[in-house]
Amino acid sequence: MAQHFDFSIDPDFTEDELETGRLLFARGAEFVIGCASLSQLPPGDRMEVCFAGRSNVGKSSLLNAITGRKALARTSNTPGRTQQLNYFDINSQLYVVDLPGYGYAEAPKKVVEAWQTVLHGYLAGRANLRRVFALIDGRHGIKAVDHEMFDALDRAAVPFQVILTKADKPRASELEAAIARTQEGLQRHPTAFPQIIITSSETGRGVDKVRAAIARLMSEG
């Protein structure tokens, strides 16, 4: 019998946890290195989380939002712009990694294949990677390429948590539908974390919860 998972929306954090999250990122972030290959990764001497998702889903924008820095990570209207694993250091305690987007149809096949190798090698092999934040566009919900990525995470037993992005764009009813489809789609992924965070880098919605979720992970050691 298939197991049934409940995916709750917008986890509750205490005031203390939200404050801890705010403080964690209050001193901003520093760009460390952009890695084009696995041999360039910095030593895994601290906790690490990463932002993964389709091209243009809003990974770099969310990183800028949680660090309160408008142009820390480069954002772009041109999909596929982030071509490296971009490492950001938070207080010498934590790495947040901005990953290159996947599923960009117009990228040359060779480029796509090379990236998949790097990406999958990273996701499966990075011992200090505690959680992947899997960003999904709040207008569309999970697509086939996202399922492929989630399957890879399931196989590598890397826990991931879904963050819906661009929540300012869809109408309320469209957002509700995308949430429902996402909850449904996650049923088949045993390594999905059972809480979904709804965000907008434009309005700031949910940004405090992303910070608190990362701070909670750190407090869990």
Ligand SMILES: Nc1nc2c(ncn2[C@@H]2O[C@H](COP(=O)(O)OP(=O)(O)OP(=O)(O)O)[C@@H](O)[C@H]2O)c(=O)[nH]1
């Ligand atoms: N309305 C709205 N637009 C957003 C939001 N987040 C990102 N965008 C826009 O979406 C586009 C892509 O954002 P990025 O943050 O560069 O997306 P990305 O996932 O890093 O893209 P790649 O690095 O190419 O994979 C930019 O034009 C952003 O301004 C949001 O919350 N609301």
Ligand SMILES: [Mg+2]
């Ligand atoms: Mg980017």
